[in-house]
Amino acid sequence: MAADSKLTKLQRPQAKLQKSSLFRQSLRKLMHNKLAVSGFGVVVFMFVLCFIGPFFSPYTDNKINMAMMNKAPNLTHWLGTDALGRDILTRVMQAGRISLTVGLASMVLSVLLGALLGAIAGYYRGLADQIIMRVADLLMTIPGLPLLFIFGALLSEWKIPTDYRMYIVMLMLSIVNWPGLARMVRGQMLSLREREFMQAAVVLGLRDRRKLFGHLLPNIVPLLIVMATLNIGGAILSESVLSFFGLGVMPPTPTWGNMIDAANNMIDFQDHPWLWIPPGLSIFATVIAINIFGDGLRDVLDPKQKR
Amino acid sequence: MSEALLEVNHLKKYFPVTQGLLGRTVGHVKAVDDISIRLEPGETFGLVGESGSGKSTVGRTILRLTEKTDGEVKFKGVDIHSLSPSEMRLLRPRMQLIFQDPYSALNPRVRVGDAIGEALLDHGLCPKSEVRGLVLEALEACGLSSYHIDRFPHEFSGGQRQRIGIARALILNPDLIIADEPVSALDVSIQAQIINLFSRLQQSKGLTYLFISHDLSVVEHLCTRIGVMYLGSMVETAARDELFRQPLHPYTKALLSAVPVPIPKLKRERIVLKGDIPSPANPPSGCKFHTRCPFAVDVCAAEIPVFRDAGGGHFVACHLA
Numbered sequence: 001m002a003a004d005s006k007l008t009k010l011q012r013p014q015a016k017l018q019k020s021s022l023f024r025q026s027l028r029k030l031m032h033n034k035l036a037v038s039g040f041g042v043v044v045f046m047f048v049l050c051f052i053g054p055f056f057s058p059y060t061d062n063k064i065n066m067a068m069m070n071k072a073p074n075l076t077h078w079l080g081t082d083a084l085g086r087d088i089l090t091r092v093m094q095a096g097r098i099s100l101t102v103g104l105a106s107m108v109l110s111v112l113l114g115a116l117l118g119a120i121a122g123y124y125r126g127l128a129d130q131i132i133m134r135v136a137d138l139l140m141t142i143p144g145l146p147l148l149f150i151f152g153a154l155l156s157e158w159k160i161p162t163d164y165r166m167y168i169v170m171l172m173l174s175i176v177n178w179p180g181l182a183r184m185v186r187g188q189m190l191s192l193r194e195r196e197f198m199q200a201a202v203v204l205g206l207r208d209r210r211k212l213f214g215h216l217l218p219n220i221v222p223l224l225i226v227m228a229t230l231n232i233g234g235a236i237l238s239e240s241v242l243s244f245f246g247l248g249v250m251p252p253t254p255t256w257g258n259m260i261d262a263a264n265n266m267i268d269f270q271d272h273p274w275l276w277i278p279p280g281l282s283i284f285a286t287v288i289a290i291n292i293f294g295d296g297l298r299d300v301l302d303p304k305q306k307r
Numbered sequence: 308m309s310e311a312l313l314e315v316n317h318l319k320k321y322f323p324v325t326q327g328l329l330g331r332t333v334g335h336v337k338a339v340d341d342i343s344i345r346l347e348p349g350e351t352f353g354l355v356g357e358s359g360s361g362k363s364t365v366g367r368t369i370l371r372l373t374e375k376t377d378g379e380v381k382f383k384g385v386d387i388h389s390l391s392p393s394e395m396r397l398l399r400p401r402m403q404l405i406f407q408d409p410y411s412a413l414n415p416r417v418r419v420g421d422a423i424g425e426a427l428l429d430h431g432l433c434p435k436s437e438v439r440g441l442v443l444e445a446l447e448a449c450g451l452s453s454y455h456i457d458r459f460p461h462e463f464s465g466g467q468r469q470r471i472g473i474a475r476a477l478i479l480n481p482d483l484i485i486a487d488e489p490v491s492a493l494d495v496s497i498q499a500q501i502i503n504l505f506s507r508l509q510q511s512k513g514l515t516y517l518f519i520s521h522d523l524s525v526v527e528h529l530c531t532r533i534g535v536m537y538l539g540s541m542v543e544t545a546a547r548d549e550l551f552r553q554p555l556h557p558y559t560k561a562l563l564s565a566v567p568v569p570i571p572k573l574k575r576e577r578i579v580l581k582g583d584i585p586s587p588a589n590p591p592s593g594c595k596f597h598t599r600c601p602f603a604v605d606v607c608a609a610e611i612p613v614f615r616d617a618g619g620g621h622f623v624a625c626h627l628a
Binding site: 207 | 370372395396397398399400403404406408411412413414415416417421425426429430459472475479
């Protein structure tokens with residue numbers, strides 16, 4: 001009898017574990033990948049630093065202080081000050097807010113756009129497929145960076161208010177990014193719709209809506225998560241490049257890209273390295289952490305993609 | 308004569324063979340070439356033949372998974388190939404398919420309970436609150452347990468997955484189930500369980516089966532009538548006992564002589580067929596079987612034999628029988 005109750009006690013929690021979702025199974029596998037977890041840690045750290053950090057800084061008003069121009073790192077200004085006497089650490093954090101937001105938002109936009117258009121093209125084929133994929137091909141034949149430069153130059157030409165530029169930059173980045181995603185999703189759709197379980201769905205007489213959202217999309221979600229993650233890094237880089245050239249988000253709104261602009265002249269580059277090293281390192285650390293995390297995600301969610 | 312549940316008349320399915328950049332049609336693979344089947348309610352019709360004889364294509368064309376080339380398929384008197392997509396969708400629950408490969412027939416990302424219940428919901432066959440109860444009922448009818456309902460397909464063995472596939476078809480209360488080699492991907496001990504499940508379900512629900520298989524012993528156990536296919540055409544149809552006692556077509560004789568028997572020392576007359584099944588893109592003239600037939604005479608290569616009644620509902624297409 002005693003042994004019996006022990007047995008049931010042993011079996012109970014296991015039965016509970018059995019009802020696990022695919023998400024939890026993947027999460028458990030991901031936790032074993034130390035590199036990916038540390039990558040995720042760095043990303044979370046950057047987010048916390050940028051979004052909460054400024055609340056603890058006494059210099060958030062960015063007041064110009066002529067007495068404190070170009071000071072090297074010291075106890076009151078941990079990372080020094082810039083040419084206008086503003087605290088670098090505070091500006092790096094504030095810039096991070098913009099850069100990370102632009103990265104995230106443009107990723108969400110391009111994934112939505114790419115997944116939707118790719119899914120339509122792959123599922124319905126025919127004319128819709130032709131139109132969507134030819135537009136995607138067209139966008140992909142134009143090199144991304146020059147295209148962004150032209151967009152950026154146009155924005156300056158049309159004198160778009162600086163407040164709006166941030167949103168327009170997000171839009172620009174997603175317009176350049178969606179064709180690649182759409183292609184991936186379309187390819188997946190084409191292969192999935194020929195699978196036998198989709199024939200089973202036909203025999204069961206399921207509606208298109210359920211076939212698309214109940215059967216096809218869940219099979220694409222892992223790929224989307226991986227692509228989306230890797231996309232954030234790319235978007236942050238592109239935004240930095242644009243801002244570095246003065247075509248993205250404009251000063252005085254700080255972004256990591258336009259802060260590195262300080263390295264544009266030789267005196268600052270050599271004598272005031274605290275002006276450009278902190279934002280540079282921030283970009284480097286964030287992007288590399290996102291990519292490592294994305295790689296780890298891919299190993300877990302989409303093992304076939306591994307090269 | 309009562310109305311047949313399923314009536315297939317002169318069904319043809321040709322797949323075009325294309326060549327070159329422009330996809331010019333250079334010929335046709337005659338996967339199904341003039342097949343007629345009549346299924347009465349409650350019976351089990353076995354369709355046998357070797358690989359590439361077009362058995363599966365018959366099943367898929369009946370269900371309109373592929374469009375026919377010619378002929379007609381009548382389900383309860385309705386020509387289903389003339390229905391519009393929305394009418395066809397409404398008819399779908401009445402005829403279901405069991406797949407050969409239970410691994411690929413289930414979506415890896417859909418929970419078993421959802422996979423079984425979703426068609427009920429989509430067709431509005433029962434209120435949302437009752438779906439789970441019906442799914443549990445179907446699971447149990449197919450020999451699975453209630454705690455399986457929230458699991459994913461990869462957590463099951465091949466035999467269990469086939470049971471899930473059967474439950475998915477069964478929950479819709481179909482009149483006709485087309486089983487496309489449902490046991491050939493399973494190992495022998497599991498095959499027996501699944502076959503028993505098929506016959507138990509037939510007794511309790513009054514199902515009609517079109518059972519496609521290449522395994523004669525399985526067909527003998529389950530079917531009331533059997534049709535033998537060769538290269539897209541029916542060569543012989545007869546009641547089970549009649550066919551096994553007195554096969555008329557040489558191809559059927561060869562198939563039956565190849566069935567293993569449990570007494571190894573028993574002396575049997577083996578008819579061994581030489582060569583492979585010819586290409587359905589370029590079938591032999593006259594009787595398609597004459598190239599491999601041990602009894603072939605001149606007329607076989609020249610004239611196509613008529614599929615005729617040899618007495619008592621035993622149909623055969625052979626000049627010699």
